[in-house]
Amino acid sequence: MTAVPALTGHQTAARLRANLDTVALGLPAVLVAAALGWRLLGTTGAVVAAVLGLAALAAVSVWRARRYDRRWLIGALDARIPRFEDSTALLFRDRASVSGLTALQRDRLESRVHEAAAMDLRPGWSGRPIAIAWGAAVVLIAAILLWPTSNGADSQTAAAARPATAAHPPVLTGARLRIIPPAYTGLPVREQTALDARVPEGSRVEWMIDFAPQPSTAGLEFPENSPVSLVRDGTRWTGARIVDRPMLYRIEAAGLAQQRLNRLDAVADAEPVVRLVDPESQLVQLTPGQTTWTPVFEASDDYGVIETATLKITVTKGDGENITFEQRTMPLRGQGSSKRMRFSTTLNLAREGMAAGSDLIVQLVVTDNRNPERHTVEGPSVILRWPANLEMAEGLDGMAMRVLPAYFASQRQIIINAEALIARRRTLTGDPFIDASNVIGEEQAALRLRYGQFMGEEAEGGGSGGGSIALPTADEPARPALPTADAPAPARPAAHEGEAHADTPGGAMGSEVDVLHEFGHAHDDRDVATLFEPRTRGALARALDAMWASERELRQGRPEQALPHAHEALELLKEAQQATRIFLRRVGSDLPPVDFARRLTGEREGIVARDPERPERPAADAVAADAWRALEERPGASSTPLALGALDAWVRQNGGRIPDPLALRAAIDTVRNEPACLDCRRRLRALLWTALQRPAPAPGRRDAPGQRGQRYLDALR
Known part of the structure; x- marks a missing residue:
């Protein structure tokens, strides 16, 4: 079935007009929803509201354009052009399917198509509703943007342009960390909004911080390292540091409220691991007729090993005290990925100088690609042993016995x-x-x-x-x-x-x-x-x-x-x-001498053991224990003073045995700056419990008996 192109153009134009009219009517509502989402939820809320509004608008537009189909086009042409004589449907039928008077009528209509091409069948614009929708949207958006916030601050742009004063101290409005790992790691550069980070050792960390209003100076304070000054670039403050060990830091600025400590963890590069692949054991015995030996090693590393390794070769000759050593090295080139590489070579036993009673010892030495100081690791030693009795006289092979070390x-x-x-x-x-x-x-x-x-x-x-x-x-x-x-x-x-x-x-x-x-x-x-x-x-x-x-x-x-x-x-x-007892070597008894002057006198002074003294906690741990007790949530606990300075010194002195000293120091600093924070005190108390050293258990004596119990014990004596 074919259709006259001049007529189908009216249908396309009508659908386009319907779509544009729908967008003009619905777009103000989408903008209002996006502004409301931005005000309530920030940029994320605005994006979500805009996406949902545009999706709904597209669905309505498609639904409105569906009514302008071929049936609508035929009705509109019949109503607008009398010369089509209500026969417009014949123009959309195949010429081969009509004959007689129907074909004659179709030919007459085709000669009049030029009259329909000059007509405009598009629906009109919804002018009044569109004007009302846009006017209402402008009013609502202005109200949303100009409505005062809870803290009375202006928009971020206006606040950034206004200098900091005593009445308007600067506020941290945004921060990003750009982490650049060392080149040898092969890791990509990444950015994050969290101020705590875990980075490879030796990474360069760049800070990009925004304040509103702008302070006069800003920087990064590191409690145990030199501070970093932030440089202003427009409305953004930037700074950088190489992180080579775990550290704490906080953001500081003139007039800025005291910030909590943040943490940077430096992940050290692990040493390569060398594994023996073939043979399966580190001690191998030479088989009769063997002339070559191919040991295979595998080296793995978190960031990769160097493709070239060194194989140490040692040949021992002789027995007893007459043993000689011949050592040499040879380079090996690995195969596979840099993070898991295999090294192998075939050794000619005759060329290495092997003989009956000698050992051939090989050891692989690999190096990773760490920069500037590389890790060099020696792998396991593998021994190929040629027993002295392996070559026997003819006819004595059945009496030969392979001798290995005394492994039971x-x-x-x-x-x-x-x-x-x-x-x-x-x-x-x-x-x-x-x-x-x-x-x-x-x-x-x-x-x-x-x-x-x-x-x-x-x-x-x-x-x-x-x-x-x-x-x-x-x-x-x-x-x-x-x-x-x-x-x-x-x-x-x-x-x-x-x-x-x-x-x-x-x-x-x-x-x-x-x-x-x-x-x-x-x-x-x-x-x-x-x-x-x-x-x-x-x-x-x-x-x-x-x-x-x-x-x-x-x-x-x-x-x-x-x-x-x-x-x-x-x-x-x-x-x-599983025997319950054994008889030990007989030794002489060492009993205390008998005091004959006190025999049969009934005197018991000095013969009863004294109460063992309770082990006292060392003074250093006493500081942490007192702080742990002072942090207990009970009536009157808030009045107990906290010696946070002494506690921080205790953490510095005992950092080697504390599971996480950085977290404990950060918790101490938070409690010092926010004494009313109940969750901060709970966290500090929990960390102190894990850091306290458990006292050694000591035997305790029974409580003293009462008067009746004492009479009973005296009667037993």
């Missing part, structure tokens, strides 16, 4: 390792499974020997384990450990095989057994052997037997059979560790 696994860890090995049986079979089980058996043997030392045992001949036979104590004869219920008596290695302990000598003349027996050979110190009570000692002896049974099964590649003995050993160790 707990009994619980041995159980966890055994259970993990059992879970891997499907994927680990044959010799690898037996080797892994034997390694756990070695850990069990080391733990057994460690606990065996408390029983007075000595190391076994092969260095692989220790016996768990309970040696004789002061109150029980020597007896071998009985087999447990889970395992028969094993053919275990004794602590001293071949030694006889009978009362009569045995063996040939001059043998080792006869010599030791003759000179009174003892396995342990008698006092050490009686360290535990018999019950605890028996539990520990049974735990050693269970450990031996567990070790035997593990060394034979049977971790399933070793688990019951390992669990039994763990329970017995817990029982031994």
Whole structure:
């Protein structure tokens, strides 16, 4: 369907006229609402009122323009142009859809369209209502702006132009802080209206302060730092300072009322953190055939680390006292973001001079981008160890045992390792499974020997384990450990095989057994052997037997059979560790001498302990305690004087142990300037409670008994 453009132009013009008329009528109401919002709520209220008013005005405008549609246009043309013969609707129909007399009539109308193009169909202006609305708006806006405030002050502009006098002291009307962090932080510049701020250490803080009326001088007072003078630029006062540590400050001006202290917290730059990524442990053993090693470190920092780091490399050679060191450094370039960067390199072991019995130690040194003083941090040291017995003669590989430092696994860890090995049986079979089980058996043997030392045992001949036979104590004869219920008596290695302990000598003349027996050979110190009570000692002896049974099964590649003995050993160790008493080494008694002159005399003077003196609070803490009591809200508390000067000195002296000394000092200053502020006093009292040092608890004696109670106590004596 098509329409004649000359006719549809009337519809567009009518809608535009309706929209403009609606705006002219409603805009005064929007301006009045914005002025009222500004007077009541400030700039925010004015903006909100204006936005809501314009939205409502737009909705009304759209609603009024909807009536000027095509139906209205056809009716208006039929009513205003008689020559259209009430057939204007034919002009908006498609030519292909009409025929016969209808098509003939349409052709006649198209020849008369020029008559409609010259006509004005727009609705008229609402002149009288518009004039009334604008006149009323002007009156209302003037009344709103000129209505006096509660304090009788004029507008901000007029007050700024008037100089400060005694009758009109300056008032702080606005303040903004512009915070410029150091360049190395990469943080953007920000502004805020709050006078308290938390900024990175070394930031530049700029103040932009407005007064009304203008004072003669203005500045910033810092109680423990030099003041900052504010410079006037038109109606604004500006100043700046580098914040390198936490500080308090207040705004001052000639004639300005005393302001509260504000706070600037300087957040110190944290040192970089170096983490070892690969390998997972700091001690790694060289594997057969290994020729290179690639340690990986990760460095992180709150503002970023420098891309180039230093790797310290140390190679040790020799053993015993003949150990030599070779040290060198090499630069490394990291990868990743500056706040989390990884450093790695591949070291050729032959080029580094590694040999059997030597260690290769690497340590990463990173530096952050702090300016001017950078933080340099040394990361964890990682050791690659080449044991001396790793390269064995041909045919002796099965007898080689990797030796690491004496790191002992707990009994619980041995159980966890055994259970993990059992879970891997499907994927680990044959010799690898037996080797892994034997390694756990070695850990069990080391733990057994460690606990065996408390029983007075000595190391076994092969260095692989220790016996768990309970040696004789002061109150029980020597007896071998009985087999447990889970395992028969094993053919275990004794602590001293071949030694006889009978009362009569045995063996040939001059043998080792006869010599030791003759000179009174003892396995342990008698006092050490009686360290535990018999019950605890028996539990520990049974735990050693269970450990031996567990070790035997593990060394034979049977971790399933070793688990019951390992669990039994763990329970017995817990029982031994929870013993309620032990027998200490016997020492002589040191009793006070008996005064035979007072025996059987009934004199009790000097034998009853005096009442312990109550610990007094130090004089320094007494100042804070007295202030805390004086701030209590009770009748008559307001008359109690507050020694705020002494309290402020106490905070300065003890700032190292007070959780937040700046907040406490600011609260003291507020109470000094506003003594009638109840909330300020409550806040100061709460901060004092957290700052007071708790006195050490002291035992207290019972109150003295009454007359009846004293007679009862005398009767007991």
